[in-house]
Amino acid sequence: MGGEDERRRFLFVAMPINHFGERVRWTLDLIGAPYEEYTVGGLISAFLRGRSVPQLVDRKSCSMIGNSDECLAYLSAAYAPSIADTRLRAKALSFLRFDEQTMAWDVKLNQLGHLVQGWAYFYVLALDMTPEGCLTAWGAFEPKVPLMHRLILKFGHPFLRKFMRLVFELSNEEVRDRRRKMIESILDEADATLSKQKFLAGDDLSHVDITFSALLAPLLGARLVFAPKSSYANGRFSSFNGAMDRMSDKWPRALLEFEQSLLKRPCAKHCISLYESLRSTQL
Amino acid sequence: MGGEDERRRFLFVAMPINHFGERVRWTLDLIGAPYEEYTVGGLISAFLRGRSVPQLVDRKSCSMIGNSDECLAYLSAAYAPSIADTRLRAKALSFLRFDEQTMAWDVKLNQLGHLVQGWAYFYVLALDMTPEGCLTAWGAFEPKVPLMHRLILKFGHPFLRKFMRLVFELSNEEVRDRRRKMIESILDEADATLSKQKFLAGDDLSHVDITFSALLAPLLGARLVFAPKSSYANGRFSSFNGAMDRMSDKWPRALLEFEQSLLKRPCAKHCISLYESLRSTQL
Numbered sequence: 001m002g003g004e005d006e007r008r009r010f011l012f013v014a015m016p017i018n019h020f021g022e023r024v025r026w027t028l029d030l031i032g033a034p035y036e037e038y039t040v041g042g043l044i045s046a047f048l049r050g051r052s053v054p055q056l057v058d059r060k061s062c063s064m065i066g067n068s069d070e071c072l073a074y075l076s077a078a079y080a081p082s083i084a085d086t087r088l089r090a091k092a093l094s095f096l097r098f099d100e101q102t103m104a105w106d107v108k109l110n111q112l113g114h115l116v117q118g119w120a121y122f123y124v125l126a127l128d129m130t131p132e133g134c135l136t137a138w139g140a141f142e143p144k145v146p147l148m149h150r151l152i153l154k155f156g157h158p159f160l161r162k163f164m165r166l167v168f169e170l171s172n173e174e175v176r177d178r179r180r181k182m183i184e185s186i187l188d189e190a191d192a193t194l195s196k197q198k199f200l201a202g203d204d205l206s207h208v209d210i211t212f213s214a215l216l217a218p219l220l221g222a223r224l225v226f227a228p229k230s231s232y233a234n235g236r237f238s239s240f241n242g243a244m245d246r247m248s249d250k251w252p253r254a255l256l257e258f259e260q261s262l263l264k265r266p267c268a269k270h271c272i273s274l275y276e277s278l279r280s281t282q283l
Numbered sequence: 284m285g286g287e288d289e290r291r292r293f294l295f296v297a298m299p300i301n302h303f304g305e306r307v308r309w310t311l312d313l314i315g316a317p318y319e320e321y322t323v324g325g326l327i328s329a330f331l332r333g334r335s336v337p338q339l340v341d342r343k344s345c346s347m348i349g350n351s352d353e354c355l356a357y358l359s360a361a362y363a364p365s366i367a368d369t370r371l372r373a374k375a376l377s378f379l380r381f382d383e384q385t386m387a388w389d390v391k392l393n394q395l396g397h398l399v400q401g402w403a404y405f406y407v408l409a410l411d412m413t414p415e416g417c418l419t420a421w422g423a424f425e426p427k428v429p430l431m432h433r434l435i436l437k438f439g440h441p442f443l444r445k446f447m448r449l450v451f452e453l454s455n456e457e458v459r460d461r462r463r464k465m466i467e468s469i470l471d472e473a474d475a476t477l478s479k480q481k482f483l484a485g486d487d488l489s490h491v492d493i494t495f496s497a498l499l500a501p502l503l504g505a506r507l508v509f510a511p512k513s514s515y516a517n518g519r520f521s522s523f524n525g526a527m528d529r530m531s532d533k534w535p536r537a538l539l540e541f542e543q544s545l546l547k548r549p550c551a552k553h554c555i556s557l558y559e560s561l562r563s564t565q566l
Contacts, residue, residue, distance in 0.1 A: 052345075058353065060350075060353075061348065061349050061350035061352070061353035062335075062349030062350065063346070063347060063348045063349045063350065063353055064346060065344065065346045065348075066344050066345030066346045067343075067344035067345065067346065069344070069361070070343075070344035070346055070357075070361045073357070073360035074346075074348075074353075074356070074357055074360065074361065077356035077357065077360035077361075077381065078352070078353045078356035078357065078360075081381050081386060098360060098364050103364060
């Protein structure tokens with residue numbers, strides 16, 4: 001029973017590359033929330049259990065929050081006000097503020113998240129691509145993913161790929177181009193905002209900056225997620241370290257080219273600087 | 284499929300007399316949240332499914348919140364900021380504010396809720412009492428309770444009563460007296476506060492006043508919950524209307540006497556006035 005009592009308050013469930021998950025994980029890390037993480041293989045939870053990840057379980061109140069927006073909202077009201085350290089509490093409440101500025105960005109970034117997913121999958125799941133890219137992202141080579149999930153990914157990826165190509169309309173180049181245009185337009189807006197102020201929602205850091213960085217990270221594969229020493233998920237996934245070098249030409253050229261141009265943008269520099277300065281610390 | 288889309292965002296699950304549930308239900312009503320309610324028989328959910336009520340399900344984010352404190356916190360951050368009507372939104376956010384005053388009261392009222400439960404059950408579940416009182420409170424005569432639950436209550440109440448007497452230490456008069464003393468002390472504090480300001484957490488209504496009223500209601504059986512026209516749960520439970528007259532001497536005399544003295548307190552008047560003025564309206 002002692003072991004039960006000592007369990008951490010939160011259980012966080014996510015898959016390896018999971019940009020909406022990374023914003024919640026990063027928030028949990030920044031506000032010092034006591035949690036443990038359970039990693040599932042990419043897409044498997046949605047397919048086998050009909051529940052998408054991320055999910056945040058609060059053992060204290062027997063609650064389960066099923067969407068990243070609501071996870072942050074829940075943490076802001078049901079956890080942050082009870083942080084004992086008054087300095088950290090004030091910082092956490094400011095970080096998780098929901099005002100007009102942060103809420104307007106949250107809507108745009110929600111859209112950005114889905115656009116990044118749809119646009120990048122066009123290339124990663126293209127018919128002429130080898131499966132290494134998606135298998136790496138979904139965690140087929142990741143020790144933190146349960147063995148059974150890794151086996152399902154290794155043998156089931158042709159089916160998953162076919163299904164994803166259908167639901168995300170990945171054969172349609174018009175949809176792909178429209179997605180890219182919308183991504184660029186949100187990035188333009190982020191660049192413009194950052195030319196006027198230090199952070200996306202004002203002069204202080206907020207969850208919006210972290211959300212933005214977490215959503216953009218998958219487009220910074222070489223520089224960030226699959227770098228020799230990956231800072232994504234605070235280095236949780238050892239299979240990501242050096243994955244880009246290992247994959248070499250098995251990662252879509254179009255994504256590498258996009259990454260090169262993206263790196264010149266102020267908003268991408270903002271993202272990388274936040275990963276460098278804030279990914280392994282508390283507020 | 285159309286029917287699915289039109290379902291209300293929230294599903295609220297509670298048992299008939301459920302003071303922690305009533306604070307969430309009343310909040311949902313006041314802030315105009317779109318919800319439907321599912322009523323379960325008293326204690327049955329805890330016994331058969333290992334999950335206590337109330338529970339709030341958010342269909343939008345596939346979330347399930349399992350504790351009344353966290354339900355209110357969730358509504359404050361994940362629902363109230365998105366209310367379209369700006370006037371109602373401002374009122375809802377003020378009502379659901381979590382500041383030092385409301386948080387200090389929330390801790391005390393959580394305690395009050397459990398004390399009221401334990402103290403009232405001492406009499407309602409006494410060995411020499413007929414089961415009418417607990418059966419009425421648990422919903423054995425309530426059409427909104429599923430038939431199977433009503434049957435379980437009607438035939439299983441001796442077992443439920445025995446179990447409750449054990450876990451709540453209902454044979455121990457010392458525990459009973461300590462509970463009553465602690466109840467009186469919190470009521471004294473509420474009286475003192477209301478002599479200085481209009482509402483428990485300042486000059487404006489907050490969820491603290493509603494919580495207080497919902498928790499006190501079961502001790503106002505004749506005047507409120509089982510009155511000829513019950514305003515408890517906004518009149519949801521038709522079996523509560525006139526239940527006190529029907530039960531007559533089957534309701535514990537000690538509770539009726541306590542109610543008489545309670546009615547003289549300013550805090551009980553506050554509770555009744557809120558039930559009269561705010562139980563069937565929006566903020």
